[in-house]
Structure formats: structure tokens, C-alpha cells
Amino acid sequence: MRKFKLVIIVFCFCAAIVLVAALTANFKDNSGKTSQNQGLDIYYVNTDTLEIKSEKENVDGASPDEILNNAIKAMKSKPNDEELHSAIPDNVDVLSIKATNQTAYVDFSSGYYELGKSEEMCLRGALVWTLTGLYFVDNVDITIEGSPLLKTDGEKYGDANRENTIISASIVADPATTVKVIDLYFSNADGTGLNKEERKIEVNKNQPLEKYVMEELIKGPYDEGNVATVPSETKIRNISTTDGICYVDLSSDFVTKHNGGTTGETLTVYSIVDSLTALDNIDKVQFLIEGEKQDEFKGHMEFSQPFEAKDVSP
DSSP states (O other): OHHHHHHHHHHHHHHHHHHHHHHHSOEEOTTSOEESOTTEEEEEEETTTTEEEEEEEOOOOSSHHHHHHHHHHHHHSOOSSTTOBOSSOTTOOEEEEEEETTEEEEEEOGGGGGOOHHHHHHHHHHHHHHHTTBTTOSEEEEEETTEEOBOTTSOBOOOBOTTTOOOBTTSOOOOSEEEEEEEEEEEETTSSSEEEEEEEEEEETTSOHHHHHHHHHHHOOOSTTEEOOSOTTOOEEEEEEETTEEEEEEOTHHHHTSOOOHHHHHHHHHHHHHHHTTSTTOSEEEEEETTBOOSBSSSSSBOSSOEEOOOOOO
């Protein structure tokens, strides 16, 4: 009898150990998702073949948001397979990530706009398939510095999941870029007025067209006889349009590297204003230098108020 009781005690003790282990260990549900997330599939890319492959990594955290951040850290880490690389390039930062109602909200830096088509597809696929492996994530919503990710036709991508997101970059997806023709204004050769120059450029639908206009103005003219009006050292700190006013925030080089003079200042200002207001959504242009309004440009132009387009023909 004592032997039988001993067997029962040993059996109960072992059962208790198994039960505790089952409650505290990581587990997978029928969908393949991991809870407490050890052994999460982290997706990386083979940059030569553009294949996306996964490696198991231990990912945990005290809260869903902490788990998400640790999953991103794992995605950015170096995989064990030397042929694989992180699908998140160094120039793309994750500004924020959080989870609500089974959806992970991921906000990327503007470096996302610089990705090529294949790079963007690989990143999006790896991100979605990694995060939806978590027990509390069914969908992923991607934004770029707070703005929704858009398709070529301007439609919002919306929630991404394993059913609508491919993980093979060899499959042709909706192209991220399109071709636009923009009007740019540069000084004529003798500095007496502005000449219009049409330029065909490839643009990303997720990036404001006004930024492309400024970038092309800084590059300078292509047509013979036209002269650049914006110092090549100028950097675009920020550019956005609200209620028809385009706010152009430029580096101090725009001022310090400019030769000055009444005519030179006029041609520079209106080469920018006339180029930007040629876009349908812009009526006026407000200049900022290093984030601040300036009272004057180089001593000859009042600079604190928005500018409207002006005909500065030769």
C-alpha cells in the first residue's frame, strides 16, 4: 500500500512539472503563430536571387510593443546564413511600431522612398511575414513618416497580411514609380528673365511631387542657354503643402552660397515659385531657412510672406 501511494505521489509530481512547463513554455497555435515568441521566423533576403528566407530567432518581451521592437531588431541583425541580409536597409529607420486590435502599425523614415522596386517588395514581404508570425498580429499597416503608403494610382495599400503580400520579388507587383512631366524655370544666359524647361522624370507616388521639382531645380538646367538659379549646395530640409501653400525649408547654403543682387535674388526666388506653382495643388510658396522664416533674402527681397507666381519673361 505504501508502495502504491509512493507511485501516486511520484506520478502527481511529474504531472505537475509537465503542467507548469506547458503553461510557461512558448507554444504555437494551429496557424503557426508563436506565443511568447521563441522560435519566431525572421525573414531575410538573398540580395543576389531576391529570395526571402527565414531563420528561427528567440524573440520575447514584457509587452506586445516590446516584442514588436525586438522582432524589428532581429530583422535588422545579421542572419546566420552568410548569403542572407536584412530586408531593412541601413538608410531606412523604423520610427515607431505598436500593435492594436491584431494590427501592427509600422512607421518608416523617408528613406523608404529611396528603395528600388525589388528592395521595397522584399522589405514589405519580410516585414509582413515576420510580424504576422506573432500571436497578436494578423495584419500590418505601413506608413512613411505618418503618411499612408500609396499605390501607383494613389490608392492606400491598407492592411497587409499573408494572404495579400507576396514574399517573392520575382513576381511583378504594382509599380511604385511613374513618369511625370514637370515645368522648371531657369535664368536665361544674360540674366534678364526666366526660361521654361520641360523635364520628364520618374517619381514615386508616395513622395510629394514638389520635392522632385526642388531636386531638379538644384540639379540645374539641361537645355543649352539656361542657367541655374539655385546654389548646388542647397539641401532640402523639408517640403510640404497645406491649403495651397507650399512650405519649402532649405539649408542655410541657399542664402550663403548665393551671389546676391536684386536681379539674381528675383530670378532665384521666382524660378522656384513659378516651378512649384505650376503644380495643380500649389498656389503660393513660403520659404523657410533652417526651419525659420526670414525677414529678407540677401538684402533686396522681403522674405517673410508667401510668394505667388510672377511672369519673369526675358
